[in-house]
Amino acid sequence: IMPRVIVFGSLNMDLSIACEHLPQAGETLMGYGFLTNPGGKGANQAVAAAKLGAPTTIIGAVGADGFGEQLVVTLENAGVDCSEVARAEEVPTGVASIIRTNGENRIILDPGANHVIEKNAAVTALDRAAQPGDVLVTQIECPAAATYALLRHAREQGLVTMLNPAPAQEIPADVWPSIDLVCLNETECALIAGIEPNYSASCERAMRELAARGAHSVVVTLGEHGAM
Secondary structure, three states: OOOOEEEEOOOEEEEEEEOOOOOOOOOOOOOEEEEEEEEOHHHHHHHHHHHOOOOEEEEEEEEOOHHHHHHHHHHHHOOEEEEEEEEEOOOOOEEEEEEEEOOEEEEEEEOHHHHHOOHHHHHHHHHHHOOOOOEEEEOOOOOHHHHHHHHHHHHHOOOEEEEOOOOOOOOOOOOHHHOOEEEEEHHHHHHHHOOOOOOHHHHHHHHHHHHHHOOOEEEEEOHHHOEO
């Protein structure tokens, strides 16, 4: 039986528009290329796992609004089980507002329902969805306390745990031994490990630093240079 992938993470609606330059205070610009795109790191991880053929469940929350309904339908159409996605009545679905200028993105994020998930609810949802040998995949776009509690609990229950520590932040020392695989980019690695992974020797030193903290395996993604 193939292990199930359980993703704990964010579900956002991305609202993206392009313009020639950023508006000044009080200025209105004509833009173009408006896109509404389901996203959030958690949703993206879940869709990727499902496309690779793994039975996948996502634990998260959306608002009781049109964006939330659209996100759930999109995930279900991609083969993701959304039975553990809560509907929050008091806050809207998370939204990322993206301005595209000259090939660069500027993003303003309102986490909305992503930040109302309490750790006890997340642990209970994981117990319903997972069995020993399944895989927990997560990032830190939901409350950090819930994410760290879930990693500890998953490891205790015999799950394989994978963390993408984004947005980058210091991870408590007692969490590292609960991480089977940490996958992070150059910026995240520099902030968390305190070592810029800008060539192979420094990248290896940074990876060994994270392994010394307790992570069982470390992957650093290096943009156009691949990964190590």
